[in-house]
Amino acid sequence: MATTDRDYYELLGVRRDASETEIKRAFRQLARELHPDVSEAPDADERFREVVEAYEVLSKSETRDLYDRYGHAGLRSGGFQSGHVDFGNLADLFSAFFGDDVLFGGRTRGGGGRGADLAATVEIDLVDAAHGVTRDVPFEAAATCAHCGGDGAEPGTEITTCPTCEGAGRLQQVSRSVFGEFVRTQTCPTCSGTGRRIEHPCTECRGAGRVVEERSVEVQIPPGIHHGQRIRLSGEGHAGQVGGRAGDVYVEVRIRPDERFVREGDDIYTTVDLTFTEAALGATLRVPTLDGDEDLELAPGTQPGEIVVLRGRGMPVLQGHGRGDQKILVNVLVPRRLNDEQRRLLREFDAHADERTYERSEGLFDKLKSAFR
Secondary structure (H helix, E strand, O other): OOOOOOOHHHHHOOOOOOOHHHHHHHHHHHHHHHOOOOOOOOOHHHHHHHHHHHHHHHOOHHHHHHHHHHHHHHHHHOOOOHHHOOHHHHHHHHHHHHOOOOOOOOOOOOOOOOOOOEEEEEEEOHHHHHHOEEEEEEEEEEEEOOOOOOOOEOOOOOEEEOOOOOOOOEEEEEEEEOOEEEEEEEEOOOOOOOOEEEOOEOOOOOOOOEEEEEEEEEEEEOOOOOOOOEEEEOOOOOOOHHHOOOOOEEEEEEEOOOOOOEEEOOEEEEEEEEEHHHHHHOEEEEEOOOOOOEEEEEOOOOOOOOEEEEOOOOOEOOOOOOEOOEEEEEEEEOOOOOOHHHHHHHHHHHHHOOOOOOOOOOOHHHHHHHHHO
C-alpha cells in the first residue's frame, strides 16, 4: 500500500476533533461505497486503501496523537508503515457489518480463525530508553493444544462434517431489492466457522484446541522510544483456531521518571547548583548526562537562570538520525545565614564594587528564547 500524503481527516470526511464513534461511522460508510468488489469506479481500489490507511491511523489513540502533533513525518519517524496495516483487525470490523467475505473472502472450507491480539507492558529507565535495551516480557497466551494438535478432538476419534453448513463454515443469505441481489455471508453458528463437528472433544483442552500457558518473549526496545509507545510483535499473540494464524502482542513501554532529568521531546533538561562565589569566580562541576557524569566548566560571572546547552547529548531521534540536546539550568545559591565576619567582608566587597562589577548581559527572558531556538 503506497503511503498517501493527503490529510487523513479529509479522506474520511470528519473534523479534526471527531470522536472515535464518528471516525468509525465515516469509515464504514466509505468502505461500503469504495470496496473494489462493490464499486465500479476505476480508482476504487486506490481510494479504498487510502481510507483503510486513514482509519488505521485515526482509530488508535497513539498513532492519532502522533499524527495530530507531527503529521505524516511524525508517523514515519514513529515507525508507522502503511504497508503493514493490520487487516486482521479490520476484517473483524467488516464482518460485523458486511459479512465475512467482504475483505478477503472469509475462511476457507475447514479453515481456522485468526487468534486474538493481547497487550503487555514493560518498564525501563530513561537511560535504557536512550541507548536501547532488550527485555523479556512475560504474559499469558492461548497456545495450540499439544495433545490434540489443535484439532479439538481426542486423538484417534473421528471428526465429521458440520451438518448445518455442510463443511463450508459459512452460511449465505440472498436478498432481493430494486438494486439487485445482495448476498450476505456469516459464520456458521453450529461449528463457529470450522466446518466440522467433534463427537469426542479432547480431554486436555475440552475441544477448544488451545490451552492457556505462561510465555515470555524477548523484546528489543529501540533507542529514543517515548513513554506509552507500543511495540508490535507479529504472530506472538493467542494461537488461532484450527490452524489459523496467531494474533499479535502489543507491548506498551513505560519509562520510569528520572529525578535527574526532565524529557521534552528529544531534549532533556537538568539543573546544577552554584554558590554565589562559584558563580562569580567560575567553577568546574560534575553533571549527570545520559552517557554518565562529566565535568562542566562554568565561566566567571555565570548568572542565575543561565542555560548551558550540550549539543547532541539528549535522546536519540526514534527511527531517525541524530540526538536532541541536553539543556542545563544554572541555579545560584544565595546564603541565608551569615556571621559577623562574613557580613563585614561582603560589605567591604560592595564598597569596592562599581558599574563594571555588575555589567549587565542579556536578560533571563532572552536567554530562554536563545535556548529554545
